[in-house]
Amino acid sequence: MTEQKISPVVEYRMAEGCTVYRRNGSGDFIHCLQADTYGLLLCTKGALEAITEGIACHLNACSLLVLFPRERIFFQFEADSSFIYFVLEDSYLAKEYDKYRMDTLLDMRYLHENGVMEWEAEDGKVYERMFECAIYCVTRERDGWRRGATSAAVSMLLCTLFARIGECVKNSPLNENDASWRNVKIVTDFMQCLSKHFKRERSVSFYASCLCVTPKHLSTSIKLVTGISARAWIDNMVVEEICRLLLRSEFTIKEITFRMNFSSVSFMGKYFKKCKGVPPKEYRNKFFSKQVSR
Numbered sequence: 001m002t003e004q005k006i007s008p009v010v011e012y013r014m015a016e017g018c019t020v021y022r023r024n025g026s027g028d029f030i031h032c033l034q035a036d037t038y039g040l041l042l043c044t045k046g047a048l049e050a051i052t053e054g055i056a057c058h059l060n061a062c063s064l065l066v067l068f069p070r071e072r073i074f075f076q077f078e079a080d081s082s083f084i085y086f087v088l089e090d091s092y093l094a095k096e097y098d099k100y101r102m103d104t105l106l107d108m109r110y111l112h113e114n115g116v117m118e119w120e121a122e123d124g125k126v127y128e129r130m131f132e133c134a135i136y137c138v139t140r141e142r143d144g145w146r147r148g149a150t151s152a153a154v155s156m157l158l159c160t161l162f163a164r165i166g167e168c169v170k171n172s173p174l175n176e177n178d179a180s181w182r183n184v185k186i187v188t189d190f191m192q193c194l195s196k197h198f199k200r201e202r203s204v205s206f207y208a209s210c211l212c213v214t215p216k217h218l219s220t221s222i223k224l225v226t227g228i229s230a231r232a233w234i235d236n237m238v239v240e241e242i243c244r245l246l247l248r249s250e251f252t253i254k255e256i257t258f259r260m261n262f263s264s265v266s267f268m269g270k271y272f273k274k275c276k277g278v279p280p281k282e283y284r285n286k287f288f289s290k291q292v293s294r
Helices: 090-098 105-113 121-138 146-170 178-196 205-209 215-226 230-248 253-259 265-276 280-293
Strands: 002-003 008-017 018-024 027-037 036-043 047-052 055-060 063-067 071-077 082-088
Touching: 008 121, 008 146, 018 121, 036 047, 036 055, 036 121, 055 146, 063 146, 071 105, 082 121, 090 230, 105 146, 105 178, 105 215, 121 146, 121 230, 121 265, 146 280, 178 205, 178 230, 205 230, 215 230, 230 265, 230 280, 253 265, 253 280, 265 280
Parallel strands: none
Antiparallel strands: 002 027, 008 018, 018 082, 027 071, 036 063, 036 082, 047 055, 047 071
16 A cells, blocks of 8 residues: 555454554545455544545544555545544455455445435444454453454454445446456356365356456456456465365365365375465464464
8 A cells, every 4th residue: 555644544454455544533624546346435533534536525423434455545525533444455355255245345346436325323333342342352452352353343344334335236237248347247246156066166167157258258257356366366265175184184285285175185296385485384383383472
């Protein structure tokens, strides 16, 4: 993320690939940023103006704006306004996607193209309480349960927000002839297929065949919507699962190789090192001890 005129904002690293920025302050301030991530901007108090892609949006308290990768956005906040801004990286979505509705990306795209979502003040208080719970967990660094509790709290909040976004667009008319809609639909179907088959299949051509499109068409659609390639989504999903097995199971590397359908330990080692920079054994030795110490 590139940004200008850094503002009085607190940053919280909630999980790998999920960062939250929060402002609870006074005085007007201006903020400009460009990110290669998805964003959920919640205005919790006061009001703000957001300009993105040449379109101006006005957010009051209890409203949400969806941001997509590679967008440059300009914020202007009123005095005493507050917000919560979720930054969701591709790697986080690739790993966590199956926890949410599989049409979440389609819902987010529709909301992104059709303005701001609003809700009742009582709902806003619920979201803030859920967020406070997540912050409580993430700031208790010395407690052994911190990581799991933080992950669960963030997942609950995001799952609630995604479900509300889904409700917002459920009865809205979608133009299925629109190229943008079709691309997002392909990505949504790809994510669903990927979450089902990634432990056995790693080729773009396999997923293209499942979706009845060419590998080139699949890759182009995914790149246009998400900003990264189909190959990268597959690799992220596979490597995150290998990391999980390395750190949270007693499986040997040979057993993990078999479970992830690699032809040999050597091949999986090269695949893993290409993505993570270190072999599986070194990764386990380095990070497992840190996890235990927490």
